[in-house]
Amino acid sequence: MATVERPSPLHRFFRRLMASEAELDAEELQRSTAESGCVSACDVKRGQLVSVSGRLRTVVYTPRTNLPTLEADLYDGSDVVTLVWLGRRHIAGIEPGRALSVRGRIAVREGRKVIYNPYYELELPR
Numbered sequence: 001m002a003t004v005e006r007p008s009p010l011h012r013f014f015r016r017l018m019a020s021e022a023e024l025d026a027e028e029l030q031r032s033t034a035e036s037g038c039v040s041a042c043d044v045k046r047g048q049l050v051s052v053s054g055r056l057r058t059v060v061y062t063p064r065t066n067l068p069t070l071e072a073d074l075y076d077g078s079d080v081v082t083l084v085w086l087g088r089r090h091i092a093g094i095e096p097g098r099a100l101s102v103r104g105r106i107a108v109r110e111g112r113k114v115i116y117n118p119y120y121e122l123e124l125p126r
Helices: 009-018 021-036
Strands: 049-062 069-075 080-086 099-109 112-116 119-122
Touching (some): 049 080, 080 099
Parallel strands (some): 080 112
Antiparallel strands (some): 049 099, 069 080, 099 112, 099 119
């Protein structure tokens, strides 16, 4: 049975003192993902049905002649998953900085992980 060493309180203090804001934010998002029981975005593979949680980095409406799309990048501290809602111009609550959990099947488009028309749940602001 392998044991996991937990860093000492002094080590954690110096880690927080020396880490950048982005590193601390990524650690917090990864901790939140683990607590929610979701899969880390870096571990998902094409074709898997997954639940991922994180924070929206960008939300972009892409007008197309045949089918408009709303795209959002969900960051969970380990990787980004692009969420694509087909036929939507706007969804209330889907905005940069918003935390949410999504469920759907992973696809790969242009080397990026994508979930089309995901089921989503908005999380309460902290």
